[in-house]
Amino acid sequence: MDTIASLFSFITTPVSWVIVQFHTVYGAIFGDDTGWAWGLSIVSLVILIRICLIPLFVKQIKATRAMQTLQPEMKKIQERYKNDKQRQSEEMMKLYKETGTNPLSSCLPILAQSPFFFALYHVLNSIANNDTIGVINQSLLESAQKAHIFGAPLAAKFTDSSADVAALDASLTTVRIVTAVMIVLMSASQFYTQRQLMTKNVDTTVKTPFMQQQKMLMYIFPVMFAVFGINFPVGVLVYWLTTNVWTMGQQMYVIHNNPTPGSKAQASYLERLLKHVTHHGKTRNRSERAIVKAIVAKGRDRNEFERKFINGLSKAGLAAQADGTVSTSDVPAVATAEDGTPTTGAPKRQQPKRQSKAQRQSGGAKPAGDGEPKTSSTSLSKSDEPSDEPSAEPEDAKPTAAANAKKTASKPGSGTRSKAQSGQRKGQQRPKSPSKK
Numbered sequence: 001m002d003t004i005a006s007l008f009s010f011i012t013t014p015v016s017w018v019i020v021q022f023h024t025v026y027g028a029i030f031g032d033d034t035g036w037a038w039g040l041s042i043v044s045l046v047i048l049i050r051i052c053l054i055p056l057f058v059k060q061i062k063a064t065r066a067m068q069t070l071q072p073e074m075k076k077i078q079e080r081y082k083n084d085k086q087r088q089s090e091e092m093m094k095l096y097k098e099t100g101t102n103p104l105s106s107c108l109p110i111l112a113q114s115p116f117f118f119a120l121y122h123v124l125n126s127i128a129n130n131d132t133i134g135v136i137n138q139s140l141l142e143s144a145q146k147a148h149i150f151g152a153p154l155a156a157k158f159t160d161s162s163a164d165v166a167a168l169d170a171s172l173t174t175v176r177i178v179t180a181v182m183i184v185l186m187s188a189s190q191f192y193t194q195r196q197l198m199t200k201n202v203d204t205t206v207k208t209p210f211m212q213q214q215k216m217l218m219y220i221f222p223v224m225f226a227v228f229g230i231n232f233p234v235g236v237l238v239y240w241l242t243t244n245v246w247t248m249g250q251q252m253y254v255i256h257n258n259p260t261p262g263s264k265a266q267a268s269y270l271e272r273l274l275k276h277v278t279h280h281g282k283t284r285n286r287s288e289r290a291i292v293k294a295i296v297a298k299g300r301d302r303n304e305f306e307r308k309f310i311n312g313l314s315k316a317g318l319a320a321q322a323d324g325t326v327s328t329s330d331v332p333a334v335a336t337a338e339d340g341t342p343t344t345g346a347p348k349r350q351q352p353k354r355q356s357k358a359q360r361q362s363g364g365a366k367p368a369g370d371g372e373p374k375t376s377s378t379s380l381s382k383s384d385e386p387s388d389e390p391s392a393e394p395e396d397a398k399p400t401a402a403a404n405a406k407k408t409a410s411k412p413g414s415g416t417r418s419k420a421q422s423g424q425r426k427g428q429q430r431p432k433s434p435s436k437k
Contacts, residue, residue, distance in 0.1 A: 016134025128155030152178035183229035194218035289324030
């Protein structure tokens, strides 16, 4: 490790200078030889480095989004060359080259801060070996050796012997307890950061080498920190624990406010955004307008969560605009029936009731609109209505149609046949009328 750290010796002077400047500030508050002064100096160094790396982190997010846009193309390549893994990998690399994306972009922040990490390790290791380095002179070296963080010296390590720890005026048991707790916290924070990235902020509909890489890092990094952490000085453990906590908080902020499309985090975010927009009728800030604008621009390529968001706005009588704003929709909102079910447009057309066999044989009586049967004969329906003309005799005295037909047929000189006679068939005869008896 000393050989690797010496390769970054060119940056030890700037790192030591930054630590000394922060120690001057905190030493005036807590004392020059206290662990608070030196510990907070290391924490401030981490914060300063991570603030400088924010543009790189933004670039990492953009590269991740670019990888997400390639998911459909990756899926096509996987389906086309599912039996040829080598050709599949070649086509993936070709796609990355054509689009200018890099699946290893998630490692850029770690790679960028690695020189600072090794430089800080080299500085603290020199303090433990009683060697001056950079701008840290002999007086600052003695002050740093006296500093204790929770009873553990700044330059002590888990693997130090009892004699080495006693030379730093500390207890071996205290050093090992403090370093073990810090190693566990460091590994747990790293594992949680990678896990929330994999479970909440990744579109799992398509399996890509990028996802496999993230899954591998989720288990490899915590193990690496646990193995190599026992050789880290307490000051380096403070540095790495602080940067892990910063990364975890930064990742949680991004997942909560700018999730990856198609992920579980996007589903939760769009549900919260839909509740706010339907309540206030507008988007809150520029980031929300940017997300709504991106959803509108996708058109038919929206995923399930984005379509649900657009449909929710439509049901509330709102419409997302191309610039990311939300306005009142001209389309009427979906009405709600008495039973609570949504109805759209005109009421459903009622199907006619099916007639029974007896109804069809009895003359085709059809139910009217009010539920009462209506006869199909127009003449009979008219006879039921009251007439203004006076009637000469009651209905009971009127001759029936069959009797009138028989009278017409019995008249002499009549050459026409009645309908009753023409309609008779050979064979079984109709019974004679009682009047002829």
